Amino acid sequence: MSTAQRNAIRALLRVAPVVDELGRLFEDRGGALALVGGSVRDALLDRLGTDLDFTTSLRPDAVEAIVRGWADAVWTIGRAYGTIGCRKGDAQIEITTYRSDAYDGETRKPSVEFGDSLEGDLARRDFTVNAMAVTVPEHTFVDPFGGVDHLAAGVLRTPVEPEVSFGDDPLRMMRAARFASQLGFRPAEPVVAAMREMADRIEIVSAERVRDELVKLLLGRYPRVGLTLLVDTGLADHVLPELPALRLERDEHHRHKDVYEHSLKVLEQAIDLEHRLEDPPDLTIRLAALLHDIGKPRTRKFQPDGTVTFHHHDVVGAKLVRKRMRALRFSGDLIDDVAKLVELHLRFHGYGTGEWTDSAVRRYVRDAGDQLDRLHVLTRADSTTRNLRKAQRLQRVYDDLEHRIERLAEQEELASLRPDLDGNQIMAALGIGPGREVGEAYRFLMELRMDRGPLGEDAARDALLAWWAERGA
Structure with a gap:
């Protein structure tokens, strides 16, 4: 037995009370059971967790009958594909009948055919590193396709x-x-x-x-x-398809970056900054970083002087993000978050060297909403210049913007920006009932809040009444 195989057995023995107990139950019913696939691969890599995959000679009904009296919980959602799931202690277990999946070339779902041997099941696995097994309770290592060697070679x-x-x-x-x-x-x-x-x-x-x-x-x-x-x-x-479309032909003077390589670099730099986020790895920021420039192919224009522009690629890109992510059946909330980040990823570049007013900073925070932390990461990651002086300057300027946001947040509760008067107070001040005019008044006060910061209820009421009188006139 090789060193790698011994490592796999040792990793398996760490969860042996559960694994071997289950193996003996199958043995008593005349069935064969083996730890298989990613579980064996991870055991060889010395990172076997509590999610365990097994394959068996028994059919799903027999598997369910065995685990019903043994496991803490059982689920059968994968029965049509030959899989019965269960939980025993900390172990999350899936047991699948020997099988081979195949497409008929027309449908989008594979047909399921049950097999009759462990070697046959392994032969239909995706890769040799996932086509290894350890039988239980015997602990026999089965590797008919050289998966151990391929794993070692990567x-x-x-x-x-x-x-x-x-x-x-x-x-x-x-x-x-x-x-x-x-x-x-x-x-x-x-x-x-x-x-x-x-x-x-x-x-x-x-x-x-x-x-x-x-x-x-x-x-x-x-x-x-x-x-x-x-x-x-x-x-x-x-x-x-939007990703390979970023491999734009560069103009003969090389006056614009390789957008494809730039996007991959931004993704890597965003990953390096994920420690700033609450729960890395973060799918939202990785999608936004990868796709932030997908509007560039649609908006590229060559100018008479040979320069290249991508005007409004942020807005166009946000629309393309929505279209592609809907096609891939991502959730609506995730689509909204990624599209928002793509649409806002250029906003910082209007900051200059700090010329924004407090009003502009408030609007930046309002528009980012609950994606502000991710927008910080994306904007910082989007700097891929090789000019060290320029990179350091951009970092200092963004540091300044973040500090201003923090100061305003302490003073004004920016995380929950709202007008100084709520809907009920607006109706009372103007002597009106619910309706469109309340919404218009609310938006007026919100813009006032953006421009001037917190006014207090009295000053806000005075401004509202003046706006109302002018509007009526």
């Missing part, structure tokens, strides 16, 4: 020909990019070649499954590696 290979594997489930091409991001692995050349050849097959996979893989890729340790693989193989043309 290489992604498929158990069968990649064309066959990706034909069975085209989403595996996305998984190659995801594992490149999560683990830093590189796909073998036959895998890359098959991805290029079969990239259009990803179209038959549901948007939700593609989205989930893209999210895991973005939240990985090396998202640039995974994204580059998607672009270089042509997969991005089908799942995130």
Whole structure:
């Protein structure tokens, strides 16, 4: 047994009371059980957690009957795919009948066929590093495709020909990019070649499954590696076409940056700044950083003097973000947050060297809303200049803006900006009932609050009455 295999067994033994107990229950029912896939891979990497994946010779009904009397909780939402889930203590367990998934080339969902051997099940796995197993309770290590060696080399290979594997489930091409991001692995050349050849097959996979893989890729340790693989193989043309579209031809004088490389650099720099956010890794900021300039291809214009402009690419980009994220079935709240950040990412550049009035700072905070901390990160990350003096100046200027926001926040409760009078007070002051005019008055007071800061109720009421009289006249 190799050192890596011994490490896997040791990691398994740390959760052995649960694993072996479950293995004996299956053994008593005449069934085979093995820890498999990502659980074995992570055990070999000495990072096995409490999420455990098993495969078994028994069918789902028999699996459910076994765990019903053993587990603390059982769920059967994956029964149609041969999976029964359960919880025992801290362990989250999924047990799947030997199977092979295959697409018929027309539908967006794989058909499910149950198998009859562990080796057959492993042969239908996505990559060799996920095609290893440890039988329980025997603790026999099963590695028919050399997954241990490939894991040690950091290489992604498929158990069968990649064309066959990706034909069975085209989403595996996305998984190659995801594992490149999560683990830093590189796909073998036959895998890359098959991805290029079969990239259009990803179209038959549901948007939700593609989205989930893209999210895991973005939240990985090396998202640039995974994204580059998607672009270089042509997969991005089908799942995130706005990204390869950023590879604009540069003008002969090189007067504008490579937008694609700039966007990947901004993503990396945003990740380096995630410690400023509450709960990293942060999907919202990573999406906003990656997509902040996707409006540039639509807005690029060459000027007579040879310069290049991208006027309004922030507004156009926000619209494109909404369209793409809706197509990928992201949640409405996440779409709103990312689109807001993209639309606001240029706002800071009007700050100059601190010429903004307090009113402009208040509006900056109001418009950012609950995305202010992320906007700070995105704006700082968006500086990719190699001019050290310019970079330091931008940092100092943004430091100044943040300090001004902090000072105003202490004085004026910027986080909950509202007029000095509420709706009821407005109606009482003007002697009117609910209706459109109350909203107009509220907006007037809000703009007054932005311009002049807190006035107090008496001064706000005087200003409201003067506005009302002028409006009536």
